[in-house]
Amino acid sequence: MKYFRSLVIFFIGLNINQVHGKNLDYFLKSNGDEFNYFIQTAASLGIQKEKVSNIMTSTEQNSPMTITAGFAFFPSSIEKLSLLATGSLSYIVPSDIKEEGGSTFSNNTKLDPETGFSFHAHKSYTYRNVTGFFGGLDHEVFYLYNTPDFLGSGKELKSVTQKITYGTLGLAFAQKFFTPFVFKMSASQSFSSKTGLKGQRYLIDYSQKYSENMWYHIFVKRHELQDDSRELKITRLGVGVGFYY
Numbered sequence: 001m002k003y004f005r006s007l008v009i010f011f012i013g014l015n016i017n018q019v020h021g022k023n024l025d026y027f028l029k030s031n032g033d034e035f036n037y038f039i040q041t042a043a044s045l046g047i048q049k050e051k052v053s054n055i056m057t058s059t060e061q062n063s064p065m066t067i068t069a070g071f072a073f074f075p076s077s078i079e080k081l082s083l084l085a086t087g088s089l090s091y092i093v094p095s096d097i098k099e100e101g102g103s104t105f106s107n108n109t110k111l112d113p114e115t116g117f118s119f120h121a122h123k124s125y126t127y128r129n130v131t132g133f134f135g136g137l138d139h140e141v142f143y144l145y146n147t148p149d150f151l152g153s154g155k156e157l158k159s160v161t162q163k164i165t166y167g168t169l170g171l172a173f174a175q176k177f178f179t180p181f182v183f184k185m186s187a188s189q190s191f192s193s194k195t196g197l198k199g200q201r202y203l204i205d206y207s208q209k210y211s212e213n214m215w216y217h218i219f220v221k222r223h224e225l226q227d228d229s230r231e232l233k234i235t236r237l238g239v240g241v242g243f244y245y
Contacts, residue, residue: 034073034074034075034076035071035072035073035074036071036072036074036244036245037069037070037071037244037245038069038070038071038072038242038243038244038245039067039068039069039242039243040067040068040069040217040240040241040242040243041065041066041067041068041240041241041242042063042065042066042068042217042219042238042239042240043063043064043065043066043238043239043240044062044063044066044219044236044237044238044239045060045062045236045237045238046060046061046062046063046092046234046235046236047059047060047061047234047235047236048060048061048232048233048234049232049233049234050147050230050231050232050233051230051231051232052147052148052151052229052230053148053151053229055099055100055102055151056099056100057097057098057099057100057147057151058097058098058100059094059095059096059097059098059107059145060093060094060095061092061093061094061095061111061234061236062092062093062095063090063091063092063093063236063238064091064093065090065091066088066089066090066091066238066240067088067089067090068086068087068088068089068242069086069087069088070084070085070086070087071084071085072084080123080124080125080132081121081122081123081124082121082122083119083120083121083122084118084119084120084121084122084134084136085118085119085120086116086117086118087115087116087117088115088116088117089113089114089115090113090114090115090116091113092111092113092114092143094107094109094110094111095107097145097147097157105150105157107145107157109145109157109158109159110159111143111159112143112159114140114141114142114143115140115141116138116139116140116141117138117139118136118137118138118139118168119136119137120134120135120136120137120168120170121134121135121136122134122172124174130173130174130175131171131172131173131174132171132172132174133169133170133171133172134168134169134170134171134172134184134186135167135168135169135170136167136168137165137166137167137168138165138166138168138188138201139163139164139165139166140162140163140164140165140166140201141161141162141163142162143159143160143161143162144159144160144162144197144232145157145158145159145160146158146159146160147230148229148230160195161194161195162193162194162195162197163193163194163195164190164192164193164194164197164198164225165190165191165192165193166188166189166190166191166201167188167189167191168186168187168188169186169187169188170184170185170186170187170203171184171185171186172184177208179208179209179210180208180209181206181207181208181209182205182206182207182208183205183206184203184204184205184206184207185202185203185204185205186202186203187200187201187202188200188201188202188203190225195227196227196228197225197226197227197232198225198226198227199223199224199225199226199232200223200224200225201221201222201223201224202221202222202224203219203220203221203222204219204220204221205217205218205219206218206219207242210241213243213244213245214241214242214243215241215242216239216240216241216242217239217240217241217242218238218239219236219237219238219239219240220235220236220237220238221234221235221236221238222234222235222236223235
């Protein structure tokens with residue numbers, strides 16, 4: 001048993017090692033190319049909790065499919081820098097709205113697909129490039145129910161378009177455990193909103209290379225938003241796979 005344990009520790013030690021001379025997005029970069037194009041799919045579970053005039057409601061907003069496409073640019077003139085641009089489309093399945101300790105409201109309202117766009121710059125700083133920072137802009141178009149009007153004056157339940165732009169800062173950690181992986185954490189602050197809804201967004205993402213041109217990822221996303229009539233918290237947990245070419 002002791003020898004088996006030593007063998008396992010030795011094997012893990014061979015596979016947990018830092019990756020030399022690579023950018024934090026090295027799992028995207030192949031053969032020294034300056035450009036990579038990629039597509040990523042995901043499915044996620046979402047819970048939306050809303051507070052309107054001391055009334056708490058909750059509803060599920062699950063997504064069977066989110067498609068993200070983008071490209072990464074690695075300028076040869078600037079060492080350890082990558083620029084990443086993405087666009088995404090997410091299909092949302094609505095559910096009934098539940099009032100805490102009270103009624104359940106039937107919900108047949110259809111939600112249009114959510115869209116998102118981002119542009120980030122990633123820069124590695126530490127020895128062997130295992131740690132770095134990134135920042136940029138994120139823009140989201142999504143849909144909320146007119147809950148304040150629905151609960152307050154009994155108006156018909158419908159969806160309202162929300163458009164929010166964020167400034168984002170994050171930390172990334174790259175390492176290798178059997179295959180390369182990247183762990184990212186970011187926080188975003190809204191600075192532009194179509195309807196006055198504002199607040200923060202937090203994201204944790206773990207991506208690990210599965211094969212030469214494929215990776216899988218797990219993520220948790222959290223919105224904490226508010227306006228004059230409501231406080232809103234949305235938590236989303238998802239898994240997916242990505243391919244680059």
